[in-house]
Structure formats: structure tokens, C-alpha cells
Amino acid sequence: MPDREVAWQILALNTEKAHNLKERSLEVIRIYRGLVDEDARRPESQFAFYLEEAALVTLGVCYEQAPRFGGGAYHPILRRLEAFTGEPLRAAIKDHEKHAALVLDLEEKVAAAVKKLKERGLVSPYLRSFVVARINPLRWIKSEPPPLEDVLKTMRERASRFNVEKIKPQDLAGAGGPPDEGA
DSSP states (O other), X not given: OOHHHHHHHHHHXXXXXXXXXXXXXXXXXXXXXXXXXXXXXXXXXXXXXXXXXXXXXXXXXXXXXXXXXXXXXXXXXXXHHOOOOSSBHHHHHXXXXXXXXXXXXXXXXXXXXXXXXXXXTOOOTTHHHHHHHHHOGGGGOOSSOOOHHHHHHHHHHHHHTOOGGGOOHHHHHTTSOSOOXXX
């Protein structure tokens, strides 16, 4: 057994893993790229134990390209729609990179909507999550969801048409998490 594989097993079993999404995603993509360098012909699904979830691979690519990316808003969508495949690592990484490009393109449109909301005086740390939730078609789909690429395309179109004039401060109040204990 190669020493590198032992190291990945240790990382996978480490109870003191990176706690936030960005750190976890960057760790996963680093391991993934190491696997590609080592033997790109092996199926991606063989490494699910080391990589936790397929969404982290895509988010890792996003964070590599945009370190200040707000992946937490997109993680639930990616986690629901991405799975490890039987494809060789060489092919699977291309799919993750393609998905990451689509997510980053969507993020540009979401960031524009967030900027417009801020210009209207709406301030909340949850603005990005609020916009993503509003344009997410998955919240209405109870059956088998469409492919990730279709969902991201729909979200991109909705983000482009996002009407900030319809958003009221009380709409954001419900998206702000639990009420303060003193309230």
C-alpha cells in the first residue's frame, strides 16, 4: 500500500478535520488532484471514503478559482444533485470543473442581485443565501430532481431576472435565522 494512500486514510478518519466548508472543500480538492496525478484511470467512486461527498470536489474547484466564494449558499444544492460516479478520475474531474464554472457564473449573477439589494438599503449577512433560496427550483421539486446543469441554468436565468423591487425588509427577517433570545 502506498504511503500516500495511508495518509488519505488517516485524513479521512481524522476527527479534527477542517470544520468550515471552505477548508473541507480545499482539502478534498487537494486530495482529488493528488489521486488524479497518481492514477487517473481509477473510478472516482473508489475514493468516496476519502472525499466525503462529491459536492466538496466541485466547491473545492470554486474556492481554488475564487477564494472569497460564498459556497455555503450553494452547498445544499450541490450536495443533493452530485454523486460520485464510476467514471475514471480523469473524466470525473472535468465534470466537477465544468460544474464549478457554472456555479461561479451563477455566483456573478447572484452577487449582482445582492449588490442591488444592498443599494436599496437591505442589509443582512444572509442576503446571498436569501437570493439563492429564492431562485432555487429544487425547493418545489419533491420527485426526482433534474440534472445539476439544468438546475444551475434555471437558477442563472432566474438570477438575471431577479426583481429586487419586490423584496421587502420583512422578507429578509424570515431568512435571518432564529430570533434573538431577548426578543
